[in-house]
Amino acid sequence: MNSALTVINEQVKYFYLVRRLSLYEMKSSNTNNYLGMLWELLNPAIQISIYWFVFGFGIRNRVGEGGIDFFPWMLSGIVVWFMINQGLLQASKSVYTKIKMLSKMNFPMSVIPNYVIFSKLYPHLMLLALVIIILSLLGFPVNIYYLQLPLYIIGVLLLLYAISLITSTLSTIVRDVQMLLQSVLRMLLYLSPILWDVSRIDQEWLRVIMKINPFYYIVEGYRTSLLGQGWYFIDEWQYTLYFVGVVVGLFIIGSALHVKFRRHFIDFL
Known part of the structure; x- marks a missing residue:
């Protein structure tokens, strides 16, 4: 628990640095591209088009309890996946790829995956703003349920950071962890309710197993907000408590691992 409090204090104390470094990271990653930041929208657009073509024509045209067309249903859920996928992959290798460059700067290593x-x-x-515009044109206007979106945005940031404390530590010690993570994320894309409707599964026990995945909660939270289907965090209050418990548990484990091994990170480079 002391490790968790240490990491929390470090994030609060150096939050200004997290903001500055995150902006620098975003700009530097697109410096050599002619289209620059536009690629941050083009890449997801291309992938969404592919998924819509393959799955939109390969399954029934309407999904979910309200018989929603597949495209807006998929769009409202997949919008958060790109941050999950790229955030985890980049944060998990952030320590061993950036520690040499940032070793002379005076801030704790727990800040690296965070920024x-x-x-x-x-x-x-x-991308979320663009999706909101598209959904509005498709008949899903801005609604009062958008007020819960910040909760899911904060939730996914906390979840990603908690996981990245574990994976960035393990990846620094054993590089194979990064390759394993890439495979797991490919699998999670299909085990989350992004490209197909999990409610179609007849077996109740199998649906419960699917919900063990905390990203299920985030995706469904985004979807109910953007499509105006209800207050998900209230309607599924038991699942909300489970999600909070998972985040807290992962954060405690990740903090303990990070604080224990960070003094030795340089030895593994």
Whole structure:
């Protein structure tokens, strides 16, 4: 528990640095591209088009309890996946890829995965704004349930950071962890309710197992907000408590690992 409090204090104390470094990270990653930041929208657009073509024509045209067309249903859920995927992959290798460059700067190493995740927040907000416009044109206007979106945005940031404390530590010690994470994320894309409707599963026990995945909660939270389907965090209050418990548990484990091994990170480079 002391490790968790240490990491929390470090994030609060150096939050100004997290903001500055995250902006720098976002700009530097697009410096050599002619289209610059536009690629932060083009890449997701291309992937969404592919998924819509493959899955939109490969399954029934309407999904969910309200018989919603597949495209807006998929769009409202997949919008957060790009931040999850890129945030975890980049944050998990952030320590061993950036520690040499940042070793002379005076700030704790726990800040490194945090600012990398924050650098993915800005493109996510731009993509979210674009998705909101598209959904409005498709008949899903801005509604009162948008007020709960900040809760899910904060939730996914906390979840990503908690996981990245674990994965960035393990990846620094054993590089194979990064390759394993890439495979796990490919699998999670299909185990989360992004490209297909989990409610179609007849077996109740299998649906419960699917919900063990905390990203399920985030995706469904985004979807109910953007499509105006209800107050998800209230309607599914038991699942909300489970999600909070998972985040807290992962954060405690990640903080303990990070604080224990960070003095030795340089030895593994």
